[in-house]
Amino acid sequence: MKRIIVAACISLGVCSFLFSADGGKVKISVIDFAVSSKNPDYEFLGKGFAEFVSVELSSSRDVLLVERQKLQQIINEQKLSLTGLIDENHRVEVGKLISADYFIFGSIFDIAGKMSLVYRVIETSTGKVILEEKLTEDISKYDYISAVVAKKVLSGLKAYTPDELTAKAENPVNKSGEVAVKFSKAVNAYDKGDFISAKAQLKEAKKLDPANKAIEVYSAKLNVNNCKFKTLSERHFPVKNPAFLGFAKNDSYYLSFSGMSEDPNVYSADGIMGIQEYDGRTKTGFTLPIGTNFGAGVEYNAQGIYKDVLFHNTGTSSVPVWVRQAEFDAELSEFILSLGFKLNNNLSIGIAGSSYNQNLQLAVNGQPRAFSRSDVNCYCAQLGLVYKDNGENLVLDAFVGYSTERLYSYSAAGDSFSPYRIPVVEENTMTLANKDKTLYFVLKQSNQIYTDVQRYTGKLLPAVEYWPVDFLALRGGVELAYYQQNSTSSFQTGYLTGATVTIPGINLDIDINFSFWKRPSRTLENLYLNETIINWSFNFNHILF
CATH class of the missing domain: 2.40.160.60 (Outer membrane protein transport protein (OMPP1/FadL/TodX))
Known part of the structure; x- marks a missing residue:
């Protein structure tokens, strides 16, 4: 019997020290942004940029992100759409169900080749808007855009902002806009369970931006x-x-x-x-x-x-x-x-x-x-x-x-x-x-x-x-x-x-x-x-x- 107890203790002890409570962290859910554009390549940008921002926010030690799969499950069970969260009552209801403290959602507008992002931060306990901002830039600055949004959100919530994130938000860099397009298509394919297409899109995006963190995160999910x-x-x-x-x-x-x-x-x-x-x-x-x-x-x-x-x-x-x-x-x-x-x-x-x-x-x-x-x-x-x-x-x-x-x-x-x-x-x-x-x-x-x-x-x-x-x-x-x-x-x-x-x-x-x-x-x-x-x-x- 002693040997059995020792065996059980070894197995449980291997990993148990790695578990820690989530207390003290701000729980945030980033909703897919709505997209207004006649360009078919931009159809899924809302998903891509929501994930770009999510990955930047996750670099803060004070933030715990709610998984998009968990959010989508609750929305489906409640027979809502993402746009349905505009309603204040729905925000409070869904926020309680997913245990999120704040929602981030907004819209992307394609204006004369420029991307205009309007976003808001909602407190789920009250349904009130605590932050509303607008940012207009070329899609090739997708890293800069997501970093600026994440930095302003963290500042507004008085959460820790990593130095790397601050540097990205203060130094805009032009990259290939195809990275944002391909990554957004990969996220959409992943949501549909088409992992083969998602992997192919990520592979193309990674060739253009090998060090992108969001691409690394989704590659890890697929591999x-x-x-x-x-x-x-x-x-x-x-x-x-x-x-x-x-x-x-x-x-x-x-x-x-x-x-x-x-x-x-x-x-x-x-x-x-x-x-x-x-x-x-x-x-x-x-x-x-x-x-x-x-x-x-x-x-x-x-x-x-x-x-x-x-x-x-x-x-x-x-x-x-x-x-x-x-x-x-x-x-x-x-x-x-x-x-x-x-x-x-x-x-x-x-x-x-x-x-x-x-x-x-x-x-x-x-x-x-x-x-x-x-x-x-x-x-x-x-x-x-x-x-x-x-x-x-x-x-x-x-x-x-x-x-x-x-x-x-x-x-x-x-x-x-x-x-x-x-x-x-x-x-x-x-x-x-x-x-x-x-x-x-x-x-x-x-x-x-x-x-x-x-x-x-x-x-x-x-x-x-x-x-x-x-x-x-x-x-x-x-x-x-x-x-x-x-x-x-x-x-x-x-x-x-x-x-x-x-x-x-x-x-x-x-x-x-x-x-x-x-x-x-x-x-x-x-x-x-x-x-x-x-x-x-x-x-x-x-x-x-």
Whole structure:
């Protein structure tokens, strides 16, 4: 029990220190500006400039921005339009629902090639206008325009204004107006869920303005961490930490096949008893966001199977003759339910659980034992935590999971099988990405803690994933493992390699991973087996939205 408590504390402690309350910050929501222009390229400028201003405001330590997705959800639920917020009663109502202290909204007018921006700051508790300004400039000064607006808003609210923002607001710089146009189109495409078009527009905008912060923010939203270093998913737990569901932006369907390659070798520690072991899993699942802070998932473990075949040597140690003596099979199928909740823009928690029947069959010398074909009811639960920095260049995730399922070890002396519980699983992962999200470094550490037998497994997996092009990723890593059984221990190494191919037209990711390592036998003590695993997974995104 102490080990379980320690495992839970490790998982929760990895990220919990990163959570802090939002108290003391001014909560602001920037509404898409209305646009009055006959130029079709300017149709979505209101969205683009709202985001330009939002990003500038977010640089102040005194400001907390309300996500545009959360605002849009509330507006849709209240059957309003953005222009409906002009009404004072609607401002107060929506402001309370999204917990915003202030709204910023206004209009953009295209006047003889110049852009005139009229904006207002509204106090949501009263509906009163506390600031109203107008600024007319060429669209090529989009950085200057957004900086001036942000600086005046922060000054009006007596909030901290970073020096960098002040410098931009005092030194207008002419850039290509195409950046504002392309970025605005990208925001519109993102709102519609057309991430392929959004990514293409951002890529063009970034060529013209590589250092623009708003472009970096949206690029980070579209380029999420995609490191997949697990080949054989943990038994009874979702393919992914359930806490990630709190950050879910779209629905997803996946199908995963994992299994060991058949090994004809019989492994033996004493030359008398030998074994062959096989493990395979087929999982399919569906996840989707519920609002802006919740996500849910259901996963079906369609074929969880493992088979251990025991042999007895009737020959000699130098010329063994292996004769099948016993066979142990376990099959199961189960539904796993998952929930994730986003606590703030950086932190999410999640839970998962299932109840299932474990179908056991044992035959010794061809004769079934007492518990042959028995169904054992089992339960499992998982708790997860995920932290992401604002640019999603750093992701920390941790989980701990427990199941009541049992495995069986064999004793040759008594020709008997003894049950033991599968281990408590505790895992911590750190993922670091470069600025362009093309190179990832992953450090994964896991513990398998057995509660009723003297066994322990600890693993460390450093790995790298590289995206040379948008549709292909290559990955590789090494595994360093420590195993303890009763009074003996062993260090083992292994490796992993794999690739991901994306097919944008149908929003499909195809992953394949190979891994090789040594692990302890489930059934015979002090025996290590070579294990080669292959995993295929197919992930379809945006099926519904």
